[in-house]
Amino acid sequence: MPSPYAPGRYRSTPTLGGGARHLALRFSYGLTPELVSSVKRAGGGLAWFDAQLDRPYDAAADARLCDWWPDLHLDAATIWKRQVDGGRGTWEVMADYARRLLVRRMTSSHQVHEVMTDFWESHLHVPANGDAQGVWRSSYGDVVRRHALGRFDELLVEAITHPAMLIFLDNATSTKAHPNENLGRELLELHTVGVGAYTEDDVKASARILTGWRVDLWRTWEASYSQKDHWTGPVAVGDFRDANADPDGRALTRRYLRHLARHPATARRIARKLAVKFISDTPSEQVVDELAEVYLAHDTAVVPVLRALVRTQEFRQAKGQKLRDPAEDVVASYRALGARVVAPKGGDHAANAVLWQSDAVGMRPAAWPRPDGPPLHGDPWASPSRALASMDVHWSLAGGWWPKKGVTWQSPQQWTPELPIEFRDLVDHLSRAVHGRRSSRQLLRAACEAVEARPGERITRDHRLIAWQFNRLLGVLLDHPHHYHR
């Protein structure tokens, strides 16, 4: 006897083949009907991916994308003055920054660019929530975006010498008499070669090289280069050596950073992080070596590394193994539900409220408190509290209860391709629409349990499922393991 839970087959709702879906899931914030059709239009996963990488960076288009928070255009001095005068606090402006990140991820058609912006913001992490660096943080984000699919050596030079980074890791007040080691150390440990590839003397020299880059904290917030604060004299960090005789150390800083960007240890570090982010939590040494070679062979350019990564066997075999982090989870849920978010008019509008949802699940974008950036592997996010929080947010979204304003949710009628329809076929349609894949017996059975329906039950216009239970069915889709993983 066939199982009563044999899944339906609603073939007119398109899915992606396994490989294409895998690629689209790893390099986006979740499938949407638009993404599915653009992958199909491109002629498959790799073709879509290559087209995304070939797209030249358009700064003007990027600047227009979800440009709904005017304070993000204020300069550092003005942001600070408003805080001091009792206007909007820096932390509120930075909340806007995180919101804009979330909404861009939700809506942008250039998903690979958004994903890579996220990757580099985490690698060269400067938390947005902090009064000091906060005043410069929006500008820092623009720098990272501009280089997200460019070359790491250029990104590194601009990021490390940016006022937001100089402030966050205390270089902005470092002096030649006693260089502050914070940035010089994290540059080696976190941003480039990694633990084990440098000594304490290297840290000291690294800090000395970086002296001179100043920011006038708590006053004008202007960045400047101060020759009188630059430590001169020979420096050595690993195999980088310089006489450092010029009182203006800026050229030295750039030589030093470009050297670090090209260091084989840096290549392996970047390659490993890319592999952990996009392949699996435990990539092989072999794939790391392979990607590091591509990185070095292409003068630190990122795109060739990504092209190589998606063509490895290890990538192809790693389907569904990456846990979405909290922010990815929330954005993917909005996308899966086909939410239409518009410019917010109040704090309770979706484009603003989504930030609190991301926070509730476990992390706001750009809010990780330490300089190492949020974890790229899943274990830390696989906690019971995460499970409870994710379920909570999914439930609110599935019911369209919160947020209600500044967003359009699909009605049960819009979710239902035709009426009447057999329950098993409706579940298959939803599985295709939300997970991008056919339904399984297990999913059908869970759906039957959630709404107390039989697989063959005929769903009509006035069925209780349509009238008041549809959120329970959407909840099944959002709380399914498929939706938690990418």
Add this chain to the structure above:
Amino acid sequence: MSTPELITPGSPSPCGCPEYAALSRRGLLRGLGAAGLTWSVGSAVVSAAGPAAAGAPTAAATSTAGAGSVLVVLSLRGAADGLSLVVPHGDPAYYAARPRIAVPAEKLLVPDGFFGLHPSLEPLLPLWRSGRLATVHGTGLPVVNRSHFAAMEAVEDAAPGSTERVGWLNRLLGELPGSSPLQGLAAGRAEVPTSLFGPEPVMGFRSLDKTGIAGDDQWDPHGTRVRSLERMWKKSPTPMGRSFRSAMQAVGDLEPARAQADRSAAYPDDDLGRALASVSRTLRGDVGVSLVTVDHGDWDMHTDLGTLAWGRMRREGDSLARGIAAFFADLGPVAERVTLVTVSEFGRRVAENANHGLDHGWGTVMLLAGAGVRGGYHGSWTPLGSGLDADVPVTTDYRSVLAEVVAARTPASPAVVFPGFQRQRVGAMLGQ
């Protein structure tokens, strides 16, 4: 060997174990294998039964713990400067190295001939005076490691050389009887800290009031929501699958904790205060929690560590002291079972830098408070060096302190919890 807290006069339970009466039914059924019995009836039986006891009969023999002991590990993230928290005023190098940020000797609290407490720790004086607050100076990793991230991971793994990703608290959980996910609790954060990571199930929440399963409510009288979730997750082999199952198992068991009064208003209005208020409420609910981790802050003070008049040390010290003091006051009689210990990944250097701050160093101080603690200043001291690179030497491996707490307060074997480590006596816990 005695177990003073075990037989409570007037205990409502026929077996003489108050925890039995207080455990929720589901927690009771799960927690009480044979091992649960040995744990609950105390160290006399533990020393003769179970894997924990087999490895280290001497540890069990010196345990002062009764049933229901709770260990709270407070992580001072960012590398706390031990020299500011517990000042070695008897070491002249301290004042020489810190012309601007040293704490003047005459301002120190409860000074002895050598050490004294930072004035911001004033809320801890009642604990100190009752002999329930101890400090151990010169603690840390045996080898210098100035990376926050590598050092904290090493501290929390506490198994050098092992490639397994299992934290010491998860190993300790494995040594404790019972398998309830409520036994190990991470408070105040969404992610599982390295110390708790591993095969034993753990629970975490950011706020005790947000521990329900959405949709499992009065509008679902037939429990369809939970049944459907169980269907989807029961076979998932992923880490998320395990966490999902833990969460679903644990939420009902937290009900007695949620029923406790919320006294967070008595705590400092900050993350630590909120986390400790939730922990206290949970412990008062007596739902079978044995281990708790709590994260605290922002101790990475390269700039503006400051003085007694201003700066970050004053602020963090105040938050820490008021939080801990409020916690033990709020616990009431449960405080008799709770031992709190602080860890930090490393300390700061001896000499101040140009920014009223301190760069990365080595040794730091650990604080112990509560049940079983032998109050006072502990640790051996090597005179501080001079020069910009001088460190606080580590004279006590941090694991010796933790092992002493484990030995004193649990039936577990420190040798299993800290593999390959031979502990030295510190004397910061009674009976050790």
